[in-house]
Amino acid sequence: MKRSIYLDNAATTKTAPEVVEAMLPYFTEFYGNPSSVYEFASKSKAAVSENRDIIASALGAKDKEIYFTAGGSESDNWAIKAAAEAYESKGKHIITSKIEHHAVLHTCEYLEKxxxxxxxxDVDEDGAVKLDELRKAIRPDTILITIMYANNEIGTIQPIKEIGEIAHENKILFHTDAVQAFGQIPINVDECHIDMLSASGHKLNGPKGIGFLYIRTGVKIRSFIHGGGQERSRRAGTENVPGIVGFGEAVKRAVSTMEERAAKEIELRDHLIEKVLAEVPYVRLNGHRTNRLPNNVNFSFRFVEGESLLIMMDMKGISASSGSACTSGSLDPSHVLLAIGLPHEIAHGSLRLTLCEENTVEEMDFVAEAAKEIVGKLRNMSPLYEDFVKRAAAK
Structure with a gap:
């Protein structure tokens, strides 16, 4: 039987059994619409309220500042588009980074039109925003800064507290896409001067199709979906009660296990990084060596094409990716890797491995050996590698 090693947790995670168990009654037993006034619906309404409070507490926020959405992409769209519309009388200038998720980049491109x-x-070679360049970019008409908390491809954690302080000092709204960071590392919206924050349930062992947008009290953001009065009239549509319950349960689980889980993931992450760097020549670790998400590893292998690498890894039972799941069908190299300065030919040979606490050292060893073997085979078929070896031998 072929072994199966799942290393694509940045794309999505397995829904935890306790999360599924918590959700089930709200499909078949407590299925009332939380907006209805009769007693039967009160259980659903109470569940929404209870889990809103659980999520708010995880951020150091108030429950009334949490608005449920269908996921991270919707939350990003809402934060950026609605803030732009609400504050355009002050100015029409927005600051973001070149390595944002496409939910942010494409929304900004839409607003440019x-x-x-x-x-x-720009970012530095590790993928971190340069604070001096951020300060220089601020103009009198700047209304929004949107910088992700941690990068979904290379794992680098941004200097969010410092960015928040700069935004706060200049009276500019600050939004952060925390889809990868929420539940993985501690986040406090007040300490970081965050005005809006996006997150998604399925990145932390919760269900798909549920997310939230944190909106600080006093931020004048407009409604995104019009219709009924749900989510305090800011996001119409019947609430996804099972999803909300599952999200809340996943957040409880993530918060209670965060320290222990992160320690194990870091141990596995570093073991894999050290083994690959030691045993595979002409490889580069992308992202900051230590200031990265606990579970993120991203390599670029010279003289290798990423798609072939992924297919051959899959044949060995290893589920991995070359970057964001939202662009997995693209033939273009990662915009993140290009932004940190990699040439196209090296960016094309990237491999993202995002693990979880259920992975083992034995699995990391297997993956490292598989990478060594596969990269070796692919290089042996590469004319570019052959030319490189000949030139090196001639020196």
Missing amino acids: KGFEVTYL
Whole structure:
């Protein structure tokens, strides 16, 4: 039987058994619409309220500042589009970075077509925003800074507290896409001066199709979906009660296990990084060596094409990716890897491995050996590698 090693947790995670168990009654037993006034619906309404409070507490926020959505992409769209619309009388300038998720980048591109100006900040070779360049980019008409908490491809954690302080000092709204970071590392919205924050349930062992947008009290953001009065009239539509319950249960689980889980993931992550760097030549670790998400590893292998690498890894039972799941069908190299300075030919040979606490050291050893073997085979078929070896031998 072929072994199965799942290392694509940045794309999605397995829904935890306790999360599924918590959700089940709200499909078949307590299925009332939380907006209805009769007693039968009160259980659903109470569940929404209880889990809103659980999620708010995990951020150091108030329950009334949490608005449920269908996921991270919707939350990003809502935060950026609605803030732009609400504050355009003050200005039409937005600041973001070149390594954001496409839910942010494409939303900014959409706003550019509507007359807004967007500054896309460069990042350093580890993928971190340069604070001096952020300060220089601020203009009198800047209304929003949107910088992700941690990168979904290379795992680098941004200097969010410092970015929040800069935004706060200049009276500019600060939004962060925390889809990868929420539940993985501690986050406090007040300490970081965060005005809006996006997150998604399925990245932390919760269900798909549920997310939230944190909106600080006092932020004048407009409604995104119009219709009924749900989510305090800011996001119409019947609440996804089972999803909300599952999200809340996943957040409880993530918060209670965070320290222990992160320690194990870091141990596995570092073991894999050290083994691959030691045993595979001409490989680069992408992202900051230590200031990265506990479960994220991203390599670029020279003289290798990423798609072939992924297919051959899959043949060995290893589920991995070359970057964001939202762009997995693209033949273009990762915009994140290009932004940190990699040339196209090296960016094309990338491999993202995102693990979880259920993975083992034995699995990391197997993956490292598989990478060594597969990369070796692919290089032996590469004319570019052959030329490189000949030139090196001639020196």
